[in-house]
Amino acid sequence: MSKPVLVIGxxxxxxxxxxxxxxxxxxxxxxxxxxxLGGAPILSGYAKLVPSGEWAKDAIGGMVGxxxxxxxxxxxxxxxxKAFDGTPGAFSAIxxxxxxxDAGAAVLCTGFTHFDPVNKxxxxxxxxxxxxxxxxxEQMISSGNGVRCPSDGRKPKRVAxxxxxxxxxxxxxxxxxxxxxxxVSSNLGMEIxxxxxxxxxxxxxxxxxxxxxYEDLYYWRSQEEFKIKYIKSRIAKxxxxxxxxxxxxxxxxxxxxxxxxxxxxxxxxxxxPNVDNLLLSSVFDVELEGHQFLKRASTYDSMAGTSRPGVxxxxxxxxxxxxxxxxxxxxxxAMAVLSILSQAAAE
Amino acid sequence: MPIHEKSxxxxxxxxxxxxxxxxxIDVSGHWSTFIKPRVVTDYNEDTEEEIAALPGGExxxxxxxxxxxxxxxxxxxxxPEFNPRYWIYLARLGxxxxxxxxxxxxxxxxxxxxxxYSCPRDVNPEGVMKAMSHWLELKGHTPTSPSMQxxxxxxxxxxxxxxIEEGRIIRGFFKRTGQNLMQDWLVELVKRLIRGLPVKxxxxxxxxxxxxxxxxxxxxxxxxxxxxxAERKMADRKALGLDxxxxxxxxxxx
Numbered sequence: 002m003s004k005p006v007l008v009i010g011x012x013x014x015x016x017x018x019x020x021x022x023x024x025x026x027x028x029x030x031x032x033x034x035x036x037x038l039g040g041a042p043i044l045s046g047y048a049k050l051v052p053s054g055e056w057a058k059d060a061i062g063g064m065v066g067x068x069x070x071x072x073x074x075x076x077x078x079x080x081x082x083k084a085f086d087g088t089p090g091a092f093s094a095i096x097x098x099x100x101x102x103d104a105g106a107a108v109l110c111t112g113f114t115h116f117d118p119v120n121k122x123x124x125x126x127x128x129x130x131x132x133x134x135x136x137x138x139e140q141m142i143s144s145g146n147g148v149r150c151p152s153d154g155r156k157p158k159r160v161a162x163x164x165x166x167x168x169x170x171x172x173x174x175x176x177x178x179x180x181x182x183x184x185v186s187s188n189l190g191m192e193i194x195x196x197x198x199x200x201x202x203x204x205x206x207x208x209x210x211x212x213x214x215y216e217d218l219y220y221w222r223s224q225e226e227f228k229i230k231y232i233k234s235r236i237a238k239x240x241x242x243x244x245x246x247x248x249x250x251x252x253x254x255x256x257x258x259x260x261x262x263x264x265x266x267x268x269x270x271x272x273x274p275n276v277d278n279l280l281l282s283s284v285f286d287v288e289l290e291g292h293q294f295l296k297r298a299s300t301y302d303s304m305a306g307t308s309r310p311g312v313x314x315x316x317x318x319x320x321x322x323x324x325x326x327x328x329x330x331x332x333x334x335a336m337a338v339l340s341i342l343s344q345a346a347a348e
Numbered sequence: 349m350p351i352h353e354k355s356x357x358x359x360x361x362x363x364x365x366x367x368x369x370x371x372x373i374d375v376s377g378h379w380s381t382f383i384k385p386r387v388v389t390d391y392n393e394d395t396e397e398e399i400a401a402l403p404g405g406e407x408x409x410x411x412x413x414x415x416x417x418x419x420x421x422x423x424x425x426x427x428p429e430f431n432p433r434y435w436i437y438l439a440r441l442g443x444x445x446x447x448x449x450x451x452x453x454x455x456x457x458x459x460x461x462x463x464x465y466s467c468p469r470d471v472n473p474e475g476v477m478k479a480m481s482h483w484l485e486l487k488g489h490t491p492t493s494p495s496m497q498x499x500x501x502x503x504x505x506x507x508x509x510x511x512i513e514e515g516r517i518i519r520g521f522f523k524r525t526g527q528n529l530m531q532d533w534l535v536e537l538v539k540r541l542i543r544g545l546p547v548k549x550x551x552x553x554x555x556x557x558x559x560x561x562x563x564x565x566x567x568x569x570x571x572x573x574x575x576x577x578a579e580r581k582m583a584d585r586k587a588l589g590l591d592x593x594x595x596x597x598x599x600x601x602x
Contacts, residue, residue, distance in 0.1 A: 230441075231412065255446070258386060261388070
């Protein structure tokens with residue numbers, strides 16, 4: 002029996018890679034550091050996914066189910082990799098439970114870490130209870146409790162969503178665009194308006210990057226059907242008058258300072274490199290790229306490759322990525338693994 | 349010391365006092381010059397909803413401020429301050445004070461519809477301009493001007509008879525504006541007309557002023573127009589939550 006393929010991380014990319022490999026008869030050992038599979042969409046309690054509109058617990062839950070129910074996939078929860086050595090076709094890994102496994106190849110599907118907005122204290126997260134993140138709003142919706150102000154549970158009359166929190170900001174060393182937050186925010190805005198039709202939603206933006214088909218399906222639709230207002234301004238400060246939050250900035254279109262009361266302020270938090278990336282880089286001996294995401298080998302030359310032959314990467318581990326593309330990359334990485342394993346077997 | 353930035357500030361936002369004492373200190377003269385803050389302190393969501401409720405304004409919320417309307421605008425080419433893109437934005441955020449500063453410009457839209465054809469989001473800016481003008485009027489921001497009174501007299505005659513009669517329009521307009529009919533220039537004009545025009549034409553004109561001829565079969569058209577105008581006025585006022593005109597007012601209009 003051939004050596005299993007080590008898949009690190011049980012999010013959308015890892016689940017896709019594991020399923021793809023198992024479906025062509027390969028053994029897979031799926032390593033997950035948390036106590037359950039599903040990755041960010043499940044662990045962070047996302048609500049409806051873009052662009053399918055399916056609930057995360059159904060869509061990603063289905064992916065978890067088919068992997069868990071597959072006899073070829075050995076799922077190890079609450080586990081990390083401590084050491085990793087060898088060459089393509091003949092790797093060996095030591096896990097955190099001291100068990101040792103041989104592997105033909107490894108796929109790093111280690112994802113990202115949500116930006117922690119306490120690192121932008123001027124925007125009030127951690128100071129004011131009613132300043133929350135997009136992830137928290139996702140949880141309010143997915144839990145069925147609805148969108149409420151955490152301070153007193155009231156329904157917000159006016160909601161501000163601030164884009165690019167932890168993205169496109171040299172001051173905090175995050176010079177990348179997190180790619181999904183514009184679309185996610187317009188989607189959240191629509192969900193808020195759906196639940197609370199009398200609530201006004203304002204999105205403060207520098208640029209709107211609802212790329213590709215998200216343009217009309219999310220950006221336009223949120224304006225045309227849900228009357229969400231987009232205001233071009235990077236907010237300077239979120240403060241409070243004792244009753245409501247006050248959002249301060251410059252409205253660049255009227256060239257005037259604004260100081261507007263809001264009930265709820267939502268930070269559209271970006272995607273940071275996984276906090277474990279330095280550790281992963283040293284354990285697997287793979288290079289990081291300039292932003293501290295995992296470095297990809299040339300796509301034209303070696304799809305889903307890293308700087309180390311036999312070790313592959315997929316999903317948001319390489320940089321901000323959508324769920325659908327992470328799944329596609331997981332499957333692409335599986336294909337790359339199969340091709341290197343058949344080469345190793347032929348030699 | 350003069351404030352150099354004064355030139356950048358609108359005159360109405362500069363407050364100065366000839367004599368001013370603060371905490372016992374004399375700060376008269378240029379020391380007492382203050383600038384009103386330009387900070388936008390709140391949005392008013394009602395403004396957009398009101399304009400959207402008027403015919404033509406339905407799609408104002410689609411605007412993403414690209415400026416195609418202003419770039420293609422016929423009037424903007426003549427008056428750079430004529431900026432539909434900007435007014436749409438002010439209406440959407442409810443910055444009514446700012447919008448009202450341009451209340452004498454907004455109605456100057458000539459409805460050429462170039463903006464309508466260039467708008468990538470189908471906002472129908474020409475319709476929005478129309479809705480905005482109606483909004484200004486309904487909200488009482490446009491006091492009755494002589495030209496408005498002329499328009500009312502003119503259209504009133506057309507509605508009534510299906511045609512216009514210059515002499516009656518001038519008399520009606522003078523009456524509405526409280527002007528004396530016996531003005532020197534008018535008397536002179538009439539004298540010269542009498543001297544210069546053929547007798548038959550003069551008689552026709554004179555009779556027309558006395559008998560008020562109508563376009564043949566105008567009655568049903570008049571009724572339809574009046575019904576439509578009344579209906580439209582009612583609907584617009586209702587959309588803005590204004591009191592519907594009373595029965596007496598409707599009767600006096602007819």
